[in-house]
Amino acid sequence: xxxxxxxxxxxxxxxxxxxxxCQGSGPSFTSYWIAWVRQLPGKGLDYMGAIYPGDSxxxxxxxxxxxxxxxxxxxxxxxYMQWGGLKASDTATYFCARGRTIDFYYMDVWxxxxxxxxxx
Amino acid sequence: xxxxxxxxxVSGSPGQSVTISCTGPNSEFGGNNYVSWxxxxxxxxxxxxxxxxxxxxxxxxxxxxxxxxxxxxxxxISGLQPEDESDYYCCSYxxxxxxxxGGTKLTVL
Numbered sequence: 001x002x003x004x005x006x007x008x009x010x011x012x013x014x015x016x017x018x019x020x021x022c023q024g025s026g027p028s029f030t031s032y033w034i035a036w037v038r039q040l041p042g043k044g045l046d047y048m049g050a051i052y053p054g055d056s057x058x059x060x061x062x063x064x065x066x067x068x069x070x071x072x073x074x075x076x077x078x079x080y081m082q083w084g085g086l087k088a089s090d091t092a093t094y095f096c097a098r099g100r101t102i103d104f105y106y107m108d109v110w111x112x113x114x115x116x117x118x119x120x
Numbered sequence: 121x122x123x124x125x126x127x128x129x130v131s132g133s134p135g136q137s138v139t140i141s142c143t144g145p146n147s148e149f150g151g152n153n154y155v156s157w158x159x160x161x162x163x164x165x166x167x168x169x170x171x172x173x174x175x176x177x178x179x180x181x182x183x184x185x186x187x188x189x190x191x192x193x194x195x196x197i198s199g200l201q202p203e204d205e206s207d208y209y210c211c212s213y214x215x216x217x218x219x220x221x222g223g224t225k226l227t228v229l
Contacts (some may be wrong), residue, residue, distance in 0.1 A: 035218065037220075038164075042210065044160075044207075044220060044221075044222050044223040045160075045166065045209055045211075045220040045223070046220065047217065047218040047219060049217075050218075059216055059217065061217060090151060095165055095166065096152075097166075099218070100171075101213075103153060103172075104153045104154075104171050104172040104175070105153060105154045105156070105171075105213035105218070106168060106171035106172070106211070106213075107156070107158075107168065107211075107218070108158035108168050108171070108177065110165040110167070110168075110170055111165065112164075112165050113165055
């Protein structure tokens with residue numbers, strides 16, 4: 001069974017940097033997009049963008065372009081999302097999900113989420 | 121603000137059917153193969169319910185069904201059960217990007 005295991009909760013101060021992770025278990029990690037989805041407290045799902053581990057191609061939602069950076073370590077089947085300088089408005093839960101894009105387009109496997117709290 | 125519009129809330133009694141709509145410009149829906157629906161219980165990760173507009177992944181009860189008419193996709197839940205009380209999100213893929221609807225809270229009375 002394919003799983004995505006995300007890193008634990010984080011508490012940071014404004015201006016600090018952060019890198020969270022999403023580790024895949026199971027075959028073919030490099031054959032699917034890994035999408036990142038933000039959920040602000042009490043709000044809906046926001047698609048941030050995705051990375052294709054096979055060739056490290058990235059696609060960013062324009063709303064998040066320049067705010068976060070996606071990367072991947074294919075030796076260990078880990079996808080990362082990082083911030084260079086956090087803001088209080090980055091307080092949210094961040095999910096990674098496997099994106100399927102052959103014939104049908106959807107996210108079929110989700111991590112449990114990483115909660116990020118940014119507060120002074 | 122999402123380009124896909126869902127009602128903020130719907131409700132129904134156990135055993136009844138409810139339908140959640142998801143409307144948007146045709147440009148946001150791409151094609152039928154691009155529409156999916158997700159269920160999210162409080163403090164849990166979203167779960168895939170429907171993909172390709174009408175298809176259910178293994179393990180999803182056939183009480184959940186998807187359809188589309190014009191520029192509106194719909195999720196219908198038949199035979200409501202208490203555990204169906206949750207948030208539901210539509211999603212589409214267009215222009216190399218996914219977009220989610222704003223979400224609908226289903227209350228089982």
